[in-house]
Amino acid sequence: MLQTMSQEPRGKLRSRRNKTMIQGTLLQRDYAGDKTTIKTVETILGALADSEIGAAHIKLILTECALKQFAARGLLPGQKGEEGDFRYNAPGQPVGESLLEAYLKGGLDLGVYEVLIRDLLEGAMPINEAELEALRPALLVPAFWGAGDDLLGLLYLGLQPLAGRKKEGIYYTPCVLLRQMIQTLKDRNILQPEFRLWDPCCGSGNFLLAAYENVDSLKGLYGSDSDRISIALARINLALVSGTHDIAALKKQLRCEDSLYSMHERFDLVLGNPPWGQQFSAQQKAHLRHTFVTAAGQRRIESFGVFTELGLKACREGGCLAFILPESLMQTDLHAPIREYIRQESRPLY
Incomplete structure (x- = not known):
């Protein structure tokens, strides 16, 4: 000190992942202090182990996680569940549908936080049903919110190609x-x-x-x-x-x-x-x-x-x-x- x-005065970041990489150097586990945070990110990355993801897909996955955290924090307008319930369902939201899907269909009111989600999704639209279906195993992973732990940052770190991180x-x-x-x-x-x-x-x-x-x-x-x-x-x-x-x-x-x-x-x-x-x-x-x-x-x-x-x-x-x-x-x-x-x-x- x-x-x-x-x-004094919707470029593609193609990255075919494998389980060895996910369990190894791609995820910096010591970035987070909570074991639940680390396990959540490992589970999401594991669900993508055989997928080829691009920049737009990274934004979709991060957005779903962010929506779950807003729900878990109890910050969504009209939310009936107590704080900590990441499974908040929008009106008419089918069981097994992600919060991202509910939002894209106009069924999820984010109130003042919608502008933050729109900023995160910038460049990821439009999204087709096939892409969402391929990402669904990762989108449906539970994601709790814990004060002081940056789950979103750890997930973004894990989703980025390692070579790109080293260059920057x-x-x-x-x-x-x-x-x-x-x-x-x-x-x-x-x-x-x-x-x-x-x-x-x-x-x-x-x-x-x-x-x-x-x-x-x-x-x-x-x-x-x-x-x-x-x-x-x-x-x-x-x-x-x-x-x-x-x-x-x-x-x-x-x-x-x-x-x-x-x-x-x-x-x-x-x-x-x-x-x-x-x-x-x-x-x-x-x-x-x-x-x-x-x-x-x-x-x-x-x-x-x-x-x-x-x-x-x-x-x-x-x-x-x-x-x-x-x-x-x-x-x-x-x-x-x-x-x-x-x-x-x-x-x-x-």
Whole structure:
């Protein structure tokens, strides 16, 4: 963690899955802390073991899971079942029909949350009956809601091709490490209820979820990510945990954008787990060398380095940066520019 001392201004993702991959490297089990969450995601992925899924199918599966979580949270208008009942049936909904099917037929009222579901489904329509039938075993898997556990994020992680995650430098944060960071911030009085905080690469919002119970309201939570599905899931996750009806505020504070191209206002706390080893195009490298001191003149640009510089610049004077970074930051010549920038612009706290 660093305290600032000064400031300067329906493409297909074809992925034939197999049970060995699902039980192995594709699912990062330590991302979730609850065994039920892990088992739910493993069961859904297992139901897809012999399927060839595309980007649209991923959105459909995530949407069904999100609908079940809204039902389990007791947030659907006119819902008669008690909170925790993911099997909420819409009027006239046949037994064995998924909530997604009921919604697509117009039989499921989502109230203010419909806009979040529409955002998640963007690009997945139209859907034919054959596709739904092929996905039905996965769509009918029970999915409970548990406060503090990002089931949607773990499921999205498991549904993505591993090669694509490596190219983008995406490695989600184990829940034990995340909770340790939040506890350290609390113990050192760095995470205060009235603080405004930002995760510049928030994914599905697991850092924001962990921070939510320690701030006064959603008003202090901000996040950015360039992946549209991740931001859609982050908004849903924060709606679930807070029960808010202010969807406009959620969409304003959780933005689909590349933080490296979008300078924000200042924050009391910037936290997260920036991408490591992300591959940049020639055009992106030119922008980064022009924008960031730590990338200027560098042949190879390390993504976590420029994100660290961005995070320090986004802190108000006296604010704090809390990032999970690799040990190589302190060891290799490649990372000398970011080490020097940290030395000049901040005071290490931990």
